[in-house]
Amino acid sequence: MALLDDNPGPGGQIWRLHSNQWTTRMRASGCEFLPQATVFEVRGSHRLGVWMEGEAHDLTYQKLILATGARELFLPFPGWTLPHVMGAGGLQALAKGGLPIRGKRIVVAGSGPLLFAVAAYLKSQGAIVPLIAEQTTLLDLALFAAGLEANKFHEAGRLLWDLRAIRYRPSTWVTSTTAGLVRLNRGKPVPCDYLACAYGLIPNLELARVLGCAIRKGTTIVDETCQTSVADVHAVGEINGIAGEELALIEGRIAGYAATGQTIKVTRHLPRRARLLEFRRLLSRTFALRHELRKLAAADTIVCRCEDVRFSQVQAAADERDAKLQTRCGMGPCQGRVCGPACEFLFNWPAGTLRPPLAPVPVSAYLNRQP
Numbered sequence: 182m183a184l185l186d187d188n189p190g191p192g193g194q195i196w197r198l199h200s201n202q203w204t205t206r207m208r209a210s211g212c213e214f215l216p217q218a219t220v221f222e223v224r225g226s227h228r229l230g231v232w233m234e235g236e237a238h239d240l241t242y243q244k245l246i247l248a249t250g251a252r253e254l255f256l257p258f259p260g261w262t263l264p265h266v267m268g269a270g271g272l273q274a275l276a277k278g279g280l281p282i283r284g285k286r287i288v289v290a291g292s293g294p295l296l297f298a299v300a301a302y303l304k305s306q307g308a309i310v311p312l313i314a315e316q317t318t319l320l321d322l323a324l325f326a327a328g329l330e331a332n333k334f335h336e337a338g339r340l341l342w343d344l345r346a347i348r349y350r351p352s353t354w355v356t357s358t359t360a361g362l363v364r365l366n367r368g369k370p371v372p373c374d375y376l377a378c379a380y381g382l383i384p385n386l387e388l389a390r391v392l393g394c395a396i397r398k399g400t401t402i403v404d405e406t407c408q409t410s411v412a413d414v415h416a417v418g419e420i421n422g423i424a425g426e427e428l429a430l431i432e433g434r435i436a437g438y439a440a441t442g443q444t445i446k447v448t449r450h451l452p453r454r455a456r457l458l459e460f461r462r463l464l465s466r467t468f469a470l471r472h473e474l475r476k477l478a479a480a481d482t483i484v485c486r487c488e489d490v491r492f493s494q495v496q497a498a499a500d501e502r503d504a505k506l507q508t509r510c511g512m513g514p515c516q517g518r519v520c521g522p523a524c525e526f527l528f529n530w531p532a533g534t535l536r537p538p539l540a541p542v543p544v545s546a547y548l549n550r551q552p
């Protein structure tokens with residue numbers, strides 16, 4: 182049994198290398214942890230290409246559980262590529278990694294509950310958060326609160342109490358920014374040192390897609406044991422839909438038990454998973470993005486920041502492939518991970534094609550391959 186992660190330690194987005202009961206249990210179980218191991222391609226049935234310790238390895242498996250998580254969705258607006266603008270979770274990660282934020286004024290904007298978590302963290306580290314701008318409406322937020330089960334309602338209540346000194350404005354979004362100032366669709370411009378902005382999370386589906394797993398509406402399709410449409414491949418957590426840590430942990434247990442044939446233990450977790458799936462539906466309804474966000478970019482706003490492609494250059498393209506052929510949009514180092522989902526939202530393009538390598542690897546990864 183082995184756990185592969187392209188990070189230097191286990192823990193994913195939430196724990197970020199900090200030990201906790203799950204990492205302790207994982208180590209005690211005898212599971213081998215392979216850090217800085219990036220799955221960059223699928224090399225036939227039950228075989229993955231993994232970049233690790235400076236070289237490519239073939240790794241075979243009998244059962245595979247995908248838990249590739251999610252990333253933030255960025256939408257282009259004038260100024261979004263300036264150095265003081267970061268993703269909400271991105272700025273939080275940098276702060277956790279040592280970026281000094283004490284005394285800095287940070288506007289948090291975009292959509293989703295992550296904005297609360299980020300604002301609470303930034304505040305706890307001494308930052309001043311003058312505003313959380315949330316694009317969804319007050320009515321949708323009220324319906325969200327009404328739909329929460331008791332423990333999640335109390336959790337949200339506690340978070341709101343911690344953040345009571347911070348202005349939280351629904352139906353509000355960033356229209357542009359220049360160094361030191363954020364302009365919104367309503368109200369006065371807000372001075373800031375940083376703008377932490379992201380429009381929710383999108384699943385990292387690249388590996389699931391190259392394995393051939395069925396995908397619908399941007400998430401993997403799984404049955405109640407988290408089995409995908411591909412034999413011996415399970416999927417858990419954010420790639421099945423954005424719902425947070427609790428569902429990711431439950432699904433991890435379900436998939437682990439299912440993959441090892443422990444059916445009775447699977448059954449024990451199914452009712453909780455079913456309730457959390459309700460929460461997932463509620464989240465996706467509440468924080469659905471409004472159409473006004475499609476109009477934020479100006480003609481000269483950069484859409485693909487790797488290749489410096491501007492909005493007006495791709496506006497008339499039929500789809501992602503057309504845009505690639507004409508402008509190199511999505512062909513830079515991030516391989517469309519940032520501009521791809523943004524363009525899908527802005528222009529209603531279908532998800533683009535995907536080719537290995539799934540992550541940048543040296544050419545040597547393709548030389549001297551084992552037969």
Ligand SMILES: Cc1cc2nc3c(=O)[nH]c(=O)nc-3n(C[C@H](O)[C@H](O)[C@H](O)COP(=O)(O)OP(=O)(O)OC[C@H]3O[C@@H](n4cnc5c(N)ncnc54)[C@H](O)[C@@H]3O)c2cc1C
Pocket residue numbers: 185186187188192193194195218219220221248249250251252253270271273274295298299382385388417418419420424425426427429539
């Ligand atoms: C930037 C960011 C910040 C977040 N902050 C919070 C927060 O503060 N509080 C909160 O409740 N939720 C937060 N979330 C949501 C959180 O990610 C999830 O709720 C939870 O971590 C889901 O667990 P997961 O196992 O699905 O994914 P993750 O915990 O994200 O784990 C996925 C892991 O897979 C690795 N991986 C992906 N692809 C490959 C590959 N090809 N090869 C090898 N490894 C790979 C990733 O590096 C990552 O370590 C955040 C999400 C993001 C994107």
